[in-house]
Amino acid sequence: AQTVTQSQPEMSVQEAETVTLSCTYDTSESDYYLFWYKQPPSRQMILVIRQEAYKQQNATENRFSVNFQKAAKSFSLKISDSQLGDAAMYFCAYTGTASKLTFGTGTRLQVTL
């Protein structure tokens, strides 16, 4: 079974600084996708960024980028120029050939002035 591990329950970053959230996963599949979702207090899970396992190039979406290390099964999220609106729970997630998205336990990100 696939597992997703987020070892940082909480992180803090100052506004305008950069922060990296860690995620590791375990799978025996070769084709899969990885995601980072953001869950603000409004509770809706919002897709931040998506990475296809067969693509070596790291995905980027504006201030958000990933460091995908397939051999190490690592998928970290870097947030540049952090903003107050980035404060939320961040979840790493995996989906392969089964019909389900498997989530980690989340990292709560605080953004301070």
Next chain:
Amino acid sequence: ETGVTQTPRHLVMGMTNKKSLKCEQHLGHNAMYWYKQSAKKPLELMFVYSLEERVENNSVPSRFSPECPNSSHLFLHLHTLQPEDSALYLCASSQDSLGWRGYTFGSGTRLTVV
């Protein structure tokens, strides 16, 4: 406009009540999901529907009964729940059952069982 709408937003029910959670998507997606989110635990997948057929039931107690009358609507019928069932229930949809483009989530129903 989130694309996935869940009602009600909050629900308080007694252990002997019967209630239903509703989820609606207007994205033209073919798969819909129910997840349970409890504090300090990973999101738990409960049910998966693809093209209105249930394709996965993750050993969920029978007091939770899903219904998918069409590809746009998903219900979760609740009956004789326990206090430990109190949680945030999230509905999601995806273009297909593999979900490789990602899921779109609703804002959830916060359920409290008293």
